Amino acid sequence: MSNDNALHQLLTSVSCRDLVDRTQALRSPHPPSFSPPEHPICLDSELTVQEACAALAKHRISSAPIYSSEEGGFIGMLDYKDVVAYVLAVLHKIPHDTVVDSEMEVTDIVKRALTQGHANVPVKLLSNMSLKNPLVVVDAAAPVLDAVEEFVRAKVHRVVVLDKSVDGKPTFLGVLSQSTVAAFVASKFGKLSSARIPGAHWPRGDQTIADLKLVQGEVLSVTPEDTVVEALYRMHENQISSIAIIKKTSDGTEMWGSISMTDIKEVLGRKRGWSQLLQPTKAFFTSLRNTQAIENDGRDAVPSFVVHPSTQVITAIEKMAATHTHRMWVVDNSDGRTRGVVGVLSLSNVMPLLLM
Structure with missing residues (x-):
């Protein structure tokens, strides 16, 4: 072959x-x-x-x-x-x-x-x-x-x-x-x-995300203080399946976590769980990840969900497969320092590459 x-x-x-x-x-x-x-x-x-x-x-x-x-x-x-x-x-x-x-x-x-x-x-x-x-x-x-x-x-x-x-x-x-x-x-x-x-x-998989011009699209986000329902509104209105939780710092911004549409199974899949819609995204994210860690015997259920412009495409695909996610946040670290989210890489961006 x-x-x-x-x-x-x-x-x-x-x-x-x-x-x-x-x-x-x-x-x-x-x-x-x-x-x-x-x-x-x-x-x-x-x-x-x-x-x-x-x-x-x-x-x-x-x-x-x-x-x-x-x-x-x-x-x-x-x-x-x-x-x-x-x-x-x-x-x-x-x-x-x-x-x-x-x-x-x-x-x-x-x-x-x-x-x-x-x-x-x-x-x-x-x-x-x-x-x-x-x-x-x-x-x-x-x-x-x-x-x-x-x-x-x-x-x-x-x-x-x-x-x-x-x-x-x-x-x-x-x-x-x-x-x-x-x-x-x-x-x-x-x-x-x-x-x-x-x-x-x-x-093609050995090429970087930047080489293939996959670092694109406006980065939509919510703050740690915004409610889950506000995050859902933004995802629905912009036709995306997850949204970054970004905190403003004195140096710029910091990636704090993310909320996915699939996370609402924790809201609607159990009795009286929907009250979590009213929680701040920070509290919801923390509670959800703690629950997942308990279910996984203390293992981190959500390994690194970020990649960099210099990340090879096949490495990004491996990360998405390992984390069971459709999207990865692209974080700029070109000067050796993390300078915030600069884009989003989704499996929908990757699928056309498999046809080339």
Whole structure:
């Protein structure tokens, strides 16, 4: 396998079915309290929003297709962008002079906020509410390269993998995400991988983030004092999935942490947890990371989530695979000192590189 086409050959030689089957092996070890699901997860369209969020949180997944027995197939996807869009719409309907009880559950908020008092909103109404995660299907026998092409074409983070059966009824095999593909590439070309392809490398992956002009985009942020709901508003309005928590210092700015849309599973996935929406981002971030550390037997559940303009692309992909994140903050350290966040690198930026 030559260096010039090693990546292309890899992505065309492995099917989407094969990569879905390998997903668990590509992920970092789960905490002791977590057992991966035996079957791919999909959500019944009649589940309530709270039940659907609890299912996502239980299985530690950020999205799942919604199945309707009435329609006889999948009707869309649900991810945390949809849930955030729903929560923000609900909160926006509450008059400013309404006293919000932080002990209320999401269903109680819905009952008070929505004019017709729908306390048990079915998850089918949230399908693609954010308008950012359309249902895209790929055939199980198709090469992984086809899935990457769909990531780029449809601007989605994940695709549903269906197996065409003899009787014409497709079988749901699972969801293939950008994260899974990134972890796969890292396992074969990463500098720290024991499964690396002998004698082959990906030349573009050896280039730096700066070389490939990937340090781009306005850095949106909140302060440690801003509330979680304010952070969610900014993410939703700017169509991003995470936001930096940046503290102003006498020398400039300091990267304090970040909030991701997937973090709200800690809010909506457990009883009365939504009160955390009213917390300052600093308190929320600290509490969330402490909880994750406990679940991981004291290990840091969120290793370094920053890269530098001089970081090689393959190293950045390895970091994103290790931290299970879609985005890394690019921090300038060109003069030997950290001078603040200068950009964002996302898996959506990386996927087009896999097609070159």
